[in-house]
Amino acid sequence: MKELGGVNGLTRRDFLRSGLVFGVGAQALSAGYAAVPDVFARAVLAAKEAKVQNDRILVMIQLGGGNDGLQTVIPIGDGAYRDLRPQLSAAAAKAQPISKDIALHENLRGIKKLYDAGKVAIVQGVGYPKPSFSHFDSIRVWETGDPERRQQNGWLGKAIEKNYDSAGHPLVGCACGTTNVPGALRDLQATLTVIDDQKTFSFQGGQNVENVMGTLYTGTPGIYGALFDSAMATVRDTVAQLRTSAAKYTPKGGYSDKVNLVYSSKNQLAAALQLAAELIVTGTGVKIIHVTLGGFDTHYTELNRHDALMSYLDSAVSAFHDDLTAYGMADRVLVATWSEFGRRPKENASGGTDHGTASPVIVIGDPVKGGLYGETPALAKLDQLGNLSFGVDFRAVYQEILSSHLGVDGKEILGQSFDRVPFVKAAAG
């Protein structure tokens, strides 16, 4: 016992070998309503066969805080737009028309190019009945796919649980560029990985410490015990995966997080998407990825801040698409945005907008059948609170992603069927 130091020869020297280097990373929105499992049902998964055989991959981008759809996909043909938004309508003059009535924000240049190439679908007026104006409530609705707010598990988590064998394949469902599990991925029966920064995603002290931690997090009692043990098992699987993948990947897109600091955008979207590309390109078995861009709660001086957010989104998504194209993987990957709500059509005194309802979902990628879907929201027909009425249920968008892109049973996850919004070119096998 002496020489080997008891447990895997862990000695004082191992501690001294590495310096005081802490991981630094970004944060993102995370829902605070987790249920705590009595027992983590990891074993259940081990016995389950993966149902899905296709190679399709989904990347969801959360626009946290409530993206102003009317400043993203701008209704330039609607006279009411200028009346409701004397300051914000300055964005209309510089916008990029895609029809006589509709224009994309001027900074969505890369996305416009992809739109012209038929690779971008814009689903307009997406929302749900009896909308909530609370960030948390509405985030939860979108995360769980349940406007009644009864479900606990996220729609993506459920999709993983029901269709993929995630046990031992921790990267099937992955949140990139964040520290906590996003609500959309939450499902206590699925293995989910969260990687803030892959550069620091390894054990300080190396293999010895890793082995000891594997032992330490075994059979942990208590209500969080299984969650801890599972998280550590996932860490170890992921560390092993990343060790292999990092060597095989060099980015071929122009990722840059060096943009002006956007208010409250505690995010590194470009870095997160670069990590997503690495996971995809190196064949880690990743299926569903979630990333977040925050800062969209633009109650004041919206014009400049929203401009910057659009630019940030556009450059990160464009680099990601370029990267995947260069690697010949773009035909497998669909990217879609989501946000808890749009914003009030009428601007407020602070040069911003308050919480609203429906807003567009932007779907990007080679699998996409480009174009405009859904009705353009009518600013002349606002509801009694001065908000837009929704035209497309957000679950119809989810259904198209699940059933047509991922090739899984959307109804099983959403609990019901919706009319198709056919923005996916060819259904997955």
Added chain:
Amino acid sequence: MNEPPKPAKKTQKAPLGIKRRHVLVGAGAAAGGLAVTRVLGLHHLGPELPTIALPGQATPTPKTKDWIAPLDKPEAQVAHLLRRATFGATTAEYDAAVSDGFKTTVDRLIETPAAEPPVMQAAEDASQEKPLPPVQLQAWWLDWMLRSPTPFAERMAFFWHGHFTSDFRKVNPQTPFIYWQNLTWRRMALSNLSDMLYKVTIDPGMLRYLDLGTSTGRSPNENYSRELMELFTMGVGTFTEDDVRAGAKALAGWREPVTQAMYDAAVKRAMEQGRPVPRNLQPDPGKTGVFEQQRAYVGPVTFLGDTRQWGTTSVLEKILKQDSVAPFIVTKVAREFVKGDPDLAYVKRLAETFRKTKYDVKTLMRDVFTSPEFLSPPSYRALVKSPTELMIHTTKALGLGQQPQLTRGLAVAGNGMGQALFDPPEVGGWPSNASWISSNNVLERVNFAQATLTALPTIPAFGKAYVTHLDGVVSPATAQLLNSSPDDATRWLILLASPEFQLK
């Protein structure tokens, strides 16, 4: 959950000597456990194992796999209290509290007025010219969490920082506002909700964070009105959209103050750019929002059922008359200090007193800590430490004192684990409990323990740290690793990185 039966046979001597007397392991886990070496391919650990006597439970079910709560023991009660009412204790603080006993310790924690942190002149003087680096502010607070003589007050300031939240990004390091907010929250932390809400509403940082400072009667901004009801007092679903709009009108009229330093910087900037200084710009003497009647809304509006001319005070009074307020605050407190899913009857009981005492926070906290539920087995290790609590407890456990480098390191490490102080991820504040357990965070927590130990010039003696900091209640895996560790550095790593230490 009960005291396990006496061990059938005498335990054997282990390197660390953790024996049955000290270690209470989870019954189910113990009976089913100890196969870890085989499963994970560890080195053979020697014939002296197992050193932990197993409670004689035959067939464990998952439901029995729980920590064996030692909360019938006075020293464990005190340690439980210190982990929750403070940020964990140094050995000296633990010894003193154990000697005082539970009740005396509760009194001392609750009745000692908050000690003021050292004045931070750089924060006071923050301006366009000299913005305050956020990491400096974070380190300043972490340092005070570490060495404040009134750690409960600090813990409560931290709680309110997550409840009445603001972040430095929007509030902007070019103002002293977020620093002032920290001072205000600490001073009001144990007062009553009525005074607190007024201070929160006119707090300069809050005026900016939730936009009340730019809201006017003519064109109200709804942000503060909504979150005041949804997140600060009543909870979602207890008010209508019309109430949000009416509240926004009723509260409008406040603006942020301008400090001398901010004023000087603005004048300098204007002169440099050859612009006139804005005529209405003047430094303000106070450290709260300034009410300007001409920006307010004049006329009756209907708010929470009453139609009248409202002002800030009457709006807050009206909110405090709502039945939803006391249970909402109490639930949040119970989730932070007792358990993640407090019973409705428990919340109701505490809420009744809370409302009867005009929302007196000190009474509420005393009620919480002295309630039987606080010391009942289901509350034991029922909460997950936030990264800040983990870091401060780690630092205290290792007996590390005041070191500027250390607190800056903590500020950076907190960020990696999902908690950069003064920068919560959302207007709802910090995540809690299970939300802290992701693969990323578990790895970051382990790496934090490793990095901290690596940075130490000398490793403190381990001694009975597993009793002081873990009540001697550890899993079979933890006990086994502690027993077989070659040195104190390894023992500290096991303890600080263990699941047990992540809980409180």
